[in-house]
Amino acid sequence: MESSSSQQQLITPEDVLESLMNDGTIDAIRLKIITQLKANEELKNTTVKMVEQSKVLNTPGAEKQTKRELFDALRQELETSVLEKASKSVWELILDNNGIGKELSQTVEKVFCRLSGREPPLFPASVELEPEKGKEKETEENGGKEQENVMDNSDSSTKKRKFDEIGSEEGTDEVASR
Incomplete structure (x- = not known):
């Protein structure tokens, strides 16, 4: 919901x-x-x-x-x-x-x-809420391999942060052009 x-x-x-x-x-x-x-x-x-x-x-x-x-x-x-x-x-x-x-x-x-x-x-520095939801979904899909997903999730949260930063850079480009 x-x-x-x-x-x-x-x-x-x-x-x-x-x-x-x-x-x-x-x-x-x-x-x-x-x-x-x-x-x-x-x-x-x-x-x-x-x-x-x-x-x-x-x-x-x-x-x-x-x-x-x-x-x-x-x-x-x-x-x-x-x-x-x-x-x-x-x-x-x-x-x-x-x-x-x-x-x-x-x-x-x-x-x-x-x-x-x-x-x-x-995007808090320590724990993100969104990846937690993703971890639960991955755990269900992968037959309960929760330990591996925790490791994978920490890497993906770092990647997500970088992607979001790139998105904000594109936004600043748009701001600068206006």
């Missing part, structure tokens, strides 16, 4: 995203990411080197161009490579399991739990 009530309460990634957008969470996380990007000395230094080595600035006659002309030419020359480096840095922040990435995962989980009526955490 429990599965029928969970089917009625289907929460989509869009539902979670809409909630995060409406309550200001997306803006707050975006601000944290921007703050950390601005503090990223490696990214700053790389960008400065790229500008210093720019063909636009090192071409004879560049000093005669207006600031606007130089800026437009620099943007055309460097925009793609600078944005690629910035994008890579943003993804490192988002996927960091100790910083913003961890905060993002926890926030998404809390919102999902609130919307679905479940109690957090969905």
Whole structure:
């Protein structure tokens, strides 16, 4: 019976995203990411080197161009490579399991739990509820080999966690693209 009530309460990634957008969470996380990007000395230094080595600035006659002309030419020359480096840095922040990435995962989980009526955490570190149900089913199907299923279940719960993390990464990709 429990599965029928969970089917009625289907929460989509869009539902979670809409909630995060409406309550200001997306803006707050975006601000944290921007703050950390601005503090990223490696990214700053790389960008400065790229500008210093720019063909636009090192071409004879560049000093005669207006600031606007130089800026437009620099943007055309460097925009793609600078944005690629910035994008890579943003993804490192988002996927960091100790910083913003961890905060993002926890926030998404809390919102999902609130919307679905479940109690957090969905994936406790020690024992998971869902694999317990799976273990009972496997025990019945395999003629009562409960001891082996306990061992198999611990491996599968680890794999499930990784799969769920991958799913959350895809969700963040969707968030980033919006």
